[in-house]
Amino acid sequence: MMKPVLIVGAGPVGMTLACELARYGISVRIVDKAAQRTDKSKALVLWSRTLELLDRGGGSAPFIEAGFKALAVNIIAGDKLIGRVGMENVESPYPFGLMIPQSETERLLEERLAKLGISIERQVEVTTFRNSDDGVEVVLRRADGSEETVSASWLAGCDGAHSVVRHTLGATFDGETMNSDWMLADVHMRGYPCPDTEASVYWHKDGAFVIFPISPGRYRILADLPASGADHPPAPTLAEVQAIIDRRGPPGMVAFDPIWLASFKINGRKVSSYRWGRVFLAGDAAHVHSPAGGQGMNTGMQDAFNLAWKLALVVKGVCGEQLLDSYSPERSGVGDEVLKSAGRLTVVATMKNPVAQSVRNLVGHVVFGFSPVQHVFTEQMTEIGIGYPHSPLNGSALSGTGPKPGARVTPTAGEVPVGSGDTPLFALFAEKSTATADLLAKFSGLLDPDVRPALHEGGFWLVRPDGYVACSAKDAATIAQYLDGLLKA
Numbered sequence: 001m002m003k004p005v006l007i008v009g010a011g012p013v014g015m016t017l018a019c020e021l022a023r024y025g026i027s028v029r030i031v032d033k034a035a036q037r038t039d040k041s042k043a044l045v046l047w048s049r050t051l052e053l054l055d056r057g058g059g060s061a062p063f064i065e066a067g068f069k070a071l072a073v074n075i076i077a078g079d080k081l082i083g084r085v086g087m088e089n090v091e092s093p094y095p096f097g098l099m100i101p102q103s104e105t106e107r108l109l110e111e112r113l114a115k116l117g118i119s120i121e122r123q124v125e126v127t128t129f130r131n132s133d134d135g136v137e138v139v140l141r142r143a144d145g146s147e148e149t150v151s152a153s154w155l156a157g158c159d160g161a162h163s164v165v166r167h168t169l170g171a172t173f174d175g176e177t178m179n180s181d182w183m184l185a186d187v188h189m190r191g192y193p194c195p196d197t198e199a200s201v202y203w204h205k206d207g208a209f210v211i212f213p214i215s216p217g218r219y220r221i222l223a224d225l226p227a228s229g230a231d232h233p234p235a236p237t238l239a240e241v242q243a244i245i246d247r248r249g250p251p252g253m254v255a256f257d258p259i260w261l262a263s264f265k266i267n268g269r270k271v272s273s274y275r276w277g278r279v280f281l282a283g284d285a286a287h288v289h290s291p292a293g294g295q296g297m298n299t300g301m302q303d304a305f306n307l308a309w310k311l312a313l314v315v316k317g318v319c320g321e322q323l324l325d326s327y328s329p330e331r332s333g334v335g336d337e338v339l340k341s342a343g344r345l346t347v348v349a350t351m352k353n354p355v356a357q358s359v360r361n362l363v364g365h366v367v368f369g370f371s372p373v374q375h376v377f378t379e380q381m382t383e384i385g386i387g388y389p390h391s392p393l394n395g396s397a398l399s400g401t402g403p404k405p406g407a408r409v410t411p412t413a414g415e416v417p418v419g420s421g422d423t424p425l426f427a428l429f430a431e432k433s434t435a436t437a438d439l440l441a442k443f444s445g446l447l448d449p450d451v452r453p454a455l456h457e458g459g460f461w462l463v464r465p466d467g468y469v470a471c472s473a474k475d476a477a478t479i480a481q482y483l484d485g486l487l488k489a
């Protein structure tokens with residue numbers, strides 16, 4: 001019998017990976033040392049690209065039903081609006097940030113997993129493992145202290161920032177910890193002067209002050225504070241939160257009925273490789289960064305989407321293992337970008353030098369008024385701008401117009417997304433012809449039988465199960481050659 005893929009950690013990333021593999025018919029086990037999933041709101045937003053990818057495996061509707069659409073971010077300094085970044089022009093069926101507490105995202109993922117017949121093995125901790133050419137021997141420890149060694153075909157470390165999988169591999173987590181403390185408060189509040197569908201970033205002279213709507217009347221407040229020197233700074237009291245609101249926020253806001261008060265430090269760290277033989281790292285186990293831009297969980301879930309279809313095709317024996325060589329370069333590249341952009345946003349928001357603050361406010365006003373900048377900013381924030389232009393998986397590119405290899409193909413609202421269903425299939429975008437029929441017949445295990453309209457005149461576009469262009473060509477023979485190269489020898 002085929003050994004299962006073992007997923008360590010049932011946070012949002014581990015559950016996303018388990019859902020994707022399970023719907024593709026791969027045998028998975030998912031274990032978590034915790035007795036239950038988090039009840040904390042932690043990551044608050046699902047961005048457009050994550051919703052598009054969730055759509056492929058059971059629909060994003062339950063998430064949208066449980067969430068709340070944020071349509072814009074305001075950047076404010078003093079009583080001046082520096083800029084307003086609206087999401088109405090985001091080219092996605094989901095032109096908004098979906099505000100939804102992480103506890104809810106995890107609840108919905110666990111429900112999706114249960115529908116696929118997978119239950120999370122809780123209070124089961126991975127303590128160590130041995131990685132070999134043909135499998136991974138993993139030691140599991142249960143709550144009663146008993147231990148068991150199990151065999152897995154592949155191991156996915158989705159075990160968070162303090163990952164045992166990463167430690168066992170000996171992978172270094174290079175980067176730094178910022179020299180400041182951050183306050184987080186999920187509170188009820190009255191007096192927020194903006195519409196509840198808009199977030200606000202205040203560039204105050206003392207530092208950053210950010211308000212995210214969670215649901216009408218409920219908000220997340222974030223602010224940076226001088227470093228206390230403690231590794232784990234104490235959580236603020238409601239009175240301390242109110243004092244920051246009074247000092248840095250607009251007048252008249254009153255916080256009450258706190259739901260979660262916490263303090264944290266910002267780390268920007270990443271591993272150099274996401275694949276170590278038969279072991280993968282994904283999510284916080286592979287990268288952690290500033291919460292600016294709300295990208296942490298989204299980036300992690302997209303690691304899982306990227307890995308799942310490749311691993312499924314390899315486990316099914318359709319494709320050779322070289323397909324997996326693209327996981328780390330593709331996702332590590334995205335991790336680097338997110339680390340850089342979240343770091344930049346944090347530095348800009350937390351400037352303390354008054355001269356630098358004046359320059360920032362002046363430049364910010366000009367820059368955020370410029371629509372191409374707004375476009376770049378929203379593409380980055382919503383993660384629809386992510387692509388893999390340098391991926392080793394990219395094949396030939398048709399010259400002229402039309403998306404290039406590595407580019408995301410914008411899904412059309414109401415259409416079945418590429419990569420849906422119970423087999424990871426590539427989609428062919430082309431005119432229907434004998435040549436397309438021949439391709440479909442030859443690669444029936446790899447190509448979706450529904451040919452979609454060409455992305456531009458006179459060409460064939462092959463699109464991966466995660467919705468990125470693999471290659472494009474004038475002739476079907478080039479597409480066939482590309483697909484032949486993926487098949488297991």
Ligand SMILES: Cc1cc2nc3c(=O)[nH]c(=O)nc-3n(C[C@H](O)[C@H](O)[C@H](O)COP(=O)(O)OP(=O)(O)OC[C@H]3O[C@@H](n4cnc5c(N)ncnc54)[C@H](O)[C@@H]3O)c2cc1C
Pocket residue numbers: 008009010011012013014031032033034042043044045102124125126127158159160161163164165184262264282283284285291294295296297298300
């Ligand atoms: C205070 C706070 C605020 C945050 N705010 C934001 C935000 O606004 N936006 C954003 O995008 N992100 C935010 N994050 C980060 C976000 O929560 C993470 O990026 C996200 O949870 C990562 O998911 P994950 O599945 O990779 O890891 P985790 O959610 O950490 O899940 C890892 C799981 O692995 C389990 N585990 C660990 N070790 C083992 C083991 N040895 N054996 C078995 N199981 C194990 C753990 O119990 C856990 O369930 C915030 C985090 C914190 C703490």
